[in-house]
Amino acid sequence: MASTLRGEASTRKLRAPLSKALCFKTMNILDIDDLLDKCIEVESSLGEREMFLYSVAYLESVADMQGWDHFFTHSMHLYVPLCQILKLSGDLDSLRILKNYESHFSAFNVRFGAKEIDTFLSIATESYFASCPDWREMFSGLTEQRWSLISKYLESIGFQLKTLQGAVSARPSA
Numbered sequence: 001m002a003s004t005l006r007g008e009a010s011t012r013k014l015r016a017p018l019s020k021a022l023c024f025k026t027m028n029i030l031d032i033d034d035l036l037d038k039c040i041e042v043e044s045s046l047g048e049r050e051m052f053l054y055s056v057a058y059l060e061s062v063a064d065m066q067g068w069d070h071f072f073t074h075s076m077h078l079y080v081p082l083c084q085i086l087k088l089s090g091d092l093d094s095l096r097i098l099k100n101y102e103s104h105f106s107a108f109n110v111r112f113g114a115k116e117i118d119t120f121l122s123i124a125t126e127s128y129f130a131s132c133p134d135w136r137e138m139f140s141g142l143t144e145q146r147w148s149l150i151s152k153y154l155e156s157i158g159f160q161l162k163t164l165q166g167a168v169s170a171r172p173s174a
Helices: 002-014 032-041 048-066 068-075 076-089 092-107 112-122 126-131 134-140 143-156
Strands: 028-031 159-163
Touching: 002 159, 028 032, 032 134, 048 068, 048 134, 048 143, 068 076, 068 112, 076 092, 076 143, 092 112, 092 134, 092 143
Parallel strands: 028 159
Antiparallel strands: none
16 A cells, blocks of 8 residues: 555656646647638638738749749738738848848839839840849748748747648757
């Protein structure tokens, strides 16, 4: 009987006190892949945080498939949430690329709107395109840093970012 009591006592020591158990924060999971699927159906059903993530994922995706300019000529309504999440997460490098793209059109006296950009690009010459920076390449080069910063920001407000590969770490890889 003494050995049974000793076993019970040591089992009790392994359990966390109730006060420690209450300290754990429940993380809400934001799954990028589910989000992209949801947007195919109804983009307007997204909440604010979802729209932030969708704008980043969509720009990355469409820039690779359709070209960098496609996002700005067809999905300009996502530009504001895109800039907001980059500011909130502290991703000033990605934001700088977007602002550089925006100021590029200002230099040509082109208003930064979808129709205006599309009209300008439709009459642009090959030499114009050859002289443009590769904004897509620059933005793509920051992908890992961008998602790490976004993940860190989301964790700070109680959310965890998830992709097909699993949870995104807020800590940059070594």
